[in-house]
Amino acid sequence: MESLPIVQYEDKIIETVHQNPVVVIIGETGSGKSTQLSQMLHRRGYTKSGIIGVTQPRRVAAVSVARRVAQELGVPLGEEVGYAIRFEDRTSDNTRIKYLTDGVLLRESLANPELNQYSVIILDEAHERSLNTDILLGLMKRLVKLRTSNLKVLVTSATLDGDKVSKFFSDCPILTIPGKLYPVEILYSTERPSSYLESSLKTALDIHVRQPEGDVLIFMTGQDDIEKLVSKLEDKVRALEEGSCMDAIILPLHGSLPPELQASGFHFFVRVFSPPPPNCRRIIVATNIAETSLTVDGVVYVIDSGYVKQRQYNPSTGMYSLDVVQISKVQANQRAGRAGRTRPGKCYRLYPSRIYQDEFLDATIPEIQRSSLAGCVLYLKSLDLPDMDILKFDFLDPPSSESLQDALKQLYLIDAIDENGAITSIGHKMAGIIFLSLHIRELPLEPSLSRTLMEANNYGCISQALTVAAMLSAETTLLSSQRKIEKKRKQTMSNLPDGDGLGDHIQFLQIYECWDRTDYDVGWCKDNDLQVRGMLFVKDVRKQLSQIMQKIAKGPLDVRAHGKREEKQGYKNLRKALCVGYANQLAERKIHHNGYRTMGFKAQVVQVHPSSVLKPDDLGKFPDYVVYHELIATPRPFMRNVCSVEMRWVVPILNKLKTLDVRKLSGGLGHIEEETEGKLPDLPKNDVAAVPDDPGSRIQAARERFLARKGKK
């Protein structure tokens, strides 16, 4: 601990913090900022008037750093030093230093907007710019001006971004603390390779044959490329002449590896103090999971493709896409740094330095500019701060006004805000202003699902909606990751329920109910190719949601609260609740085929994702209306997770769409340009046949049929 560079800077840091409300700390890798800053401030009396909160973007980091600090101070974890992450609060009245995920601090500020219990807040790893960190940055800026009791804020940042953060906080001082990285030699390619897979292969073999021992870490974009490269490397290494060089183990590393494989591999090559097997080199082929989330020790050589897969949201179409994009300079440096943790290393960049200099962005586009903001805007509105205007909220990097308007439209369609943009009582409940033994808790759900819960509560199917919401929270981690198995399963018959053809939400419900009937048997998950970890997570989420809903629930919350009757009626109540909750994610089938047209956005023609369990009728037609959980362009546009809804539930939504006025939603302020796209044309008044495929035409036709029938009577 004595050797940590940060120790020498203690006086300087304390003096600067003493004189300034906000300080930016540029702490390079290995500087010890995460464990030492809090202890320093604690020693110097900053925990006398309140506690020190240190945020981390990841749960594991919050836990492991807290454990470490408790150890260094020689106190039991949970006493003076504790942590708080979702599902787990290990703090007590004695806690003076509290590590927490940024999401948890965000929830806390809902209950106590001034965060009065804190004397110091350290936003650690802020340069990663998670959605939550960015919201916190804006709130902190407001808070240091507003709070009467003294608040100190420390923000850690990357070298390339420090000036920007300082400027954001009225030119606050920047302290740079050197790290303990060994020098890394950067080697550029002369030109960009036509295939970075082949180029990685060649470079890796070259290192393996010519360079002294040390592990190799290769950054690729995704599972597919990783698997291809791993198998090619294995072939080539095997083909090398026996004894001509050392052995090599090739290891894939990505998020969807089965946990046991990842764990054993992880244990095997991450052990810090034990030396790697003698005369053997490890070649790790990884996604950007190895950039920040996992640290692989023993790496001396890094091969950087210069690319990453990034998810982005298009507010005009409501569509997500997952694109391969160029990394930023900050990312490239982070990757290179992975080679210098144990001794001097080398980083092979598979692109020319000119491209790095001229084309790479300084920093990655922050998540807040790549996501749907409905949840974020609802959260800020629910804070109900008197001086808060959402469109003027001070973000370090503001999202586009188009994106904010999209969020407002979505919130309006699900009744969370009124036509003037003010939060409604439903909106408050969705955000979760629910008094629960004097605590206020936010519903940790996206707006569509919290709205569904509210509505389900009125229709007496709250327990079913809780299950669906919980299942969707873990959806991606549920199905077995091995695609081969999945294909095999499709050929044989799956024993899992099929949602009665009504869609994926219903299937999720049925799956969980099956599991419940086995008394949450782990073997049952395995038999059905469901990831045990994912299902246990669902159980946790469901329990948490039930606790939050308890005080306002009008019906039983138990999984078995519903009998066969609901099923026989085609889950009508639940689907109706989903229709209200997903009013902003509604699609109408085109008349002559099974394509759908999205409503509420600039109309897009989309297909039901082939993995959906939604079933066509006897004539091969899908239902006229569906709600979808997500639109994804891959690159063709699909609706993922759809649920069949009935036309009569859709009518009020279409009426609401007609009254939508973005200018009013934005508070009638002049600085928002008038919206032309994304607004639906009025329903056709007459002459339906002439425009058979217009949005809402089905409803109009049905209305006329209804009127005609009524006339006959």
Next chain:
DNA sequence: GAGCACTGC
């Protein structure tokens, strides 16, 4: 008839 980087409440 298609594909999934990574987090988090």
